[in-house]
Amino acid sequence: MAGASDTPLVLLHRPPSLDFMDEILSRNFRILNTDTSSEPLPIFLSRHASSARAFVVVGRFFVTAEILSYLPSLQLLVCGSVGFDHVDLAECKRRGVVVTNARNAFSDDVADCAVGLLISVLRRIPAGDRFIRSGDWEKYGEFRLGSKVSGKRVGILGFGSIGSFVAKRLEGFDCVISYNSRSEKPSVPYRYYSDILSLAANNDVLVLCCSLTEQTHHIVNREVMESLGKDGVIINVGRGKLIDEKEMVKCLVDGVIGGAGLDVFENEPAVPEELFGLENVVLSPHSGVATQGSLDNVAEITLANLKAFFSNRPLLSPVQLD
Amino acid sequence: MAGASDTPLVLLHRPPSLDFMDEILSRNFRILNTDTSSEPLPIFLSRHASSARAFVVVGRFFVTAEILSYLPSLQLLVCGSVGFDHVDLAECKRRGVVVTNARNAFSDDVADCAVGLLISVLRRIPAGDRFIRSGDWEKYGEFRLGSKVSGKRVGILGFGSIGSFVAKRLEGFDCVISYNSRSEKPSVPYRYYSDILSLAANNDVLVLCCSLTEQTHHIVNREVMESLGKDGVIINVGRGKLIDEKEMVKCLVDGVIGGAGLDVFENEPAVPEELFGLENVVLSPHSGVATQGSLDNVAEITLANLKAFFSNRPLLSPVQLD
Structure with a gap:
């Protein structure tokens, strides 16, 4: 079993109900959950996430240029969604952050x-x-x-x-x-x-x-x-x-x-x-994807992208940034 | 155009909203609508429908032995439905009344x-x-x-x-x-x-x-x-x-x-x-069949069965009475 220091740190933002993902991801990674602290998000990210190379975002959290500015080590943004209009793709490109989506999980x-x-x-x-x-x-x-x-x-x-x-x-x-x-x-x-x-x-x-x-x-x-x-x-x-x-x-x-x-x-x-x-x-309350089957698929492709990234293999569902 | 005396009399029971059927059927038949009178149904039927050879029932009107007893000339019962659990089939058989349904109209x-x-x-x-x-x-x-x-x-x-x-x-x-x-x-x-x-x-x-x-x-x-x-x-x-x-x-x-x-x-x-x-x-309020498309199909098969009956051709959708 890898020691804590060898285990890559992954920042995670997810809706409260999707706590099942923490367990799945933490089998392979150290998970830093954005909702574990009462600190304001900018302070939390600056203090604890500055070394994170990967950020998993499930749900519609807005990944703005400001948010990205608190994550200087970021290289990979894993979106647990098919669309990525909540992500500042231009800023990701400028910073050399690679983005993946959930492909056809949903x-x-x-x-x-x-x-x-x-x-x-x-x-x-x-x-x-x-x-x-x-x-x-x-x-x-x-x-x-x-x-x-x-x-x-x-x-x-x-x-x-x-x-x-x-x-x-x-x-x-x-x-x-x-x-x-x-x-x-x-x-x-x-x-x-x-x-x-x-x-x-x-x-x-x-x-x-x-x-x-x-x-x-x-x-x-x-x-x-x-x-x-x-x-x-x-x-x-x-x-x-x-x-x-x-x-x-x-x-x-x-x-x-x-x-x-x-x-x-x-x-x-x-x-x-x-x-x-x-x-x-x-x-309908944006529930097109709201089944356990879809969530399992998202957890699966998220994990697969993270594993690929940290072992220098090709990502499964990279988004074209252009 | 056929004179009134040549035009066969057809008794009709239908929900109020399906009045479009009256016009379609009355191009070929004299229509006697059960809801045109304030008389109690048994009296109405005995007075006006005793010569009717055909009865069209659209919707869930119960065709009981009693109802049939007021219709001594009845030879054909045209059901505008696929199911016919609202019809006393044994009594129809006993009286020699042939029954048709809406086949696959719905x-x-x-x-x-x-x-x-x-x-x-x-x-x-x-x-x-x-x-x-x-x-x-x-x-x-x-x-x-x-x-x-x-x-x-x-x-x-x-x-x-x-x-x-x-x-x-x-x-x-x-x-x-x-x-x-x-x-x-x-x-x-x-x-x-x-x-x-x-x-x-x-x-x-x-x-x-x-x-x-x-x-x-x-x-x-x-x-x-x-x-x-x-x-x-x-x-x-x-x-x-x-x-x-x-x-x-x-x-x-x-x-x-x-x-x-x-x-x-x-x-x-x-x-x-x-x-x-x-x-x-x-x-759902029994609306499996509730589209205009289905109603058009019902009107069509009803008319076809009536025409077949009154010209001694084979019925389109007879129900097996056994």
């Missing part, structure tokens, strides 16, 4: 969530559940009709592993799939639209599975929603800022679009209160 | 609903929606983990068109499918269990898609639920009486099973109030 679960939200919105599942729990079914009888899922035209924005998993699932429902991504993928059998306006105009449902970048910020704007039309439904399992949320709320209230299933929001955990009273939306 | 929608409920229970979608709408996400942060859908072992009880459509959909989620039905189906590629106890013991989720008969009444009893186990989930899109509902409530409250997604109940629209406070159930 793809199954996020795709399941997307399809679950799609059916929930169209078939009004949470609305039906409320209808019964409030006693209204017994009191008033008939519940308002939902909309058919089978055969719907579904446009997928972003066709990485999550997008392709959504498509695979929806084929079983005889949905007609098309997609938009940075470039057409020759191996994908679905129709490609080179811009999101045509994708919206030619589909009944838009599923957002792309990453958030400068190019995709507010990519779903009022014009896109008008193209999607009054029966159209948006499912967002990507990032909140893919949609102009203020405009989306108006479009939902005014019937410019038909409905939405939202797992992500612009200012989580704040959700626009106007949505709370709407029957045509299903709201 | 199969797509019911299968979509089953999968929607399955994802909703495992991934806690309506619970998450409540969590946000109540303001708890912003107040308390983290939401409790759901359970993975992908890869789950799903046992389907009843492998007609709905069961096979559920299986087709769940293949896209890499679920492992098995089934039980009256007999093994050589053309079905999934594992067959000859009894429901083994089906329950070897699966994570049970999906009930069989019809209600004397043999299937309370087929899901306490013993079956104990076999399914504490993480097991029941999805019921068949009929409420397939499950011993009183025992199911106890099993859900006591954690004998993990959860349930229920579109049907023993005494609809009454739902056991103990379920209203449970987080591990999703309740």
Whole structure:
């Protein structure tokens, strides 16, 4: 067994509920957990983490230039997420910090969530559940009709592993799939639209599975929603800022679009209160990845990246910094 | 255009919201709607419907021996449903009344609903929606983990068109499918269990898609639920009486099973109030078939059966009376 001095120090930030990761990681590393001290974070990091070469961030902790400035020895940032819009990638690059993400650890679960939200919105599942729990079914009888899922035209924005998993699932429902991504993928059998306006105009449902970048910020704007039309439904399992949320709320209230299933929001955990009273939306607390199966996968790829780094082997899921 | 006297009289019972059917049917028939009179039903039927040779019943109106006794000319009963446990089939047979059902008009929608409920229970979608709408996400942060859908072992009880459509959909989620039905189906590629106890013991989720008969009444009893186990989930899109509902409530409250997604109940629209406070159930107001697409299909097959009957051609979807 390696002595404490031989065991690399790894800084860890994680949500309180994910304490199972401490045990897994501490089999191979000395873990310094950011929440073990009552000191303000800058002081804590300066005092205890200045020698840390690796930092594991699970959840949406913002890794800013300031945070990085307290970690002068940092060489590796392991993100336990697929997206990394909470990380100042430019500053990481400048400092020579390599970043890894969770690759496709969540793809199954996020795709399941997307399809679950799609059916929930169209078939009004949470609305039906409320209808019964409030006693209204017994009191008033008939519940308002939902909309058919089978055969719907579904446009997928972003066709990485999550997008392709959504498509695979929806084929079983005889949905007609098309997609938009940075470039057409020759191996994908679905129709490609080179811009999101045509994708919206030619589909009944838009599923957002792309990453958030400068190019995709507010990519779903009022014009896109008008193209999607009054029966159209948006499912967002990507990032909140893919949609102009203020405009989306108006479009939902005014019937410019038909409905939405939202797992992500612009200012989580704040959700626009106007949505709370709407029957045509299903709201989900960023739980696309929230299963034990996903967490096990994250722990696994995190450990694998750390082991690779400390033994000078290639990382499993490096993020391109450019 | 045929004169009124040549146009066959068709008695119709339907929910108020389905008035679109009147117009479709009245293009070819004289429609006598049961809800057009304030007379008590027996008097109304005796006075106005004694010459009716065909009766269309959409929804769960109970066609009892008494009702049939007021319809001496009846030869055809067209049910706008797949199940017909609301019809006294023995009395129909005795009177020589032929019965038709909606065949697979709803199969797509019911299968979509089953999968929607399955994802909703495992991934806690309506619970998450409540969590946000109540303001708890912003107040308390983290939401409790759901359970993975992908890869789950799903046992389907009843492998007609709905069961096979559920299986087709769940293949896209890499679920492992098995089934039980009256007999093994050589053309079905999934594992067959000859009894429901083994089906329950070897699966994570049970999906009930069989019809209600004397043999299937309370087929899901306490013993079956104990076999399914504490993480097991029941999805019921068949009929409420397939499950011993009183025992199911106890099993859900006591954690004998993990959860349930229920579109049907023993005494609809009454739902056991103990379920209203449970987080591990999703309740749906018998809306498995409730889309305009399904209703259009019902109108179509109803019309086709009526036309076939009145022109002495073979019926499209006769029910075996034995």
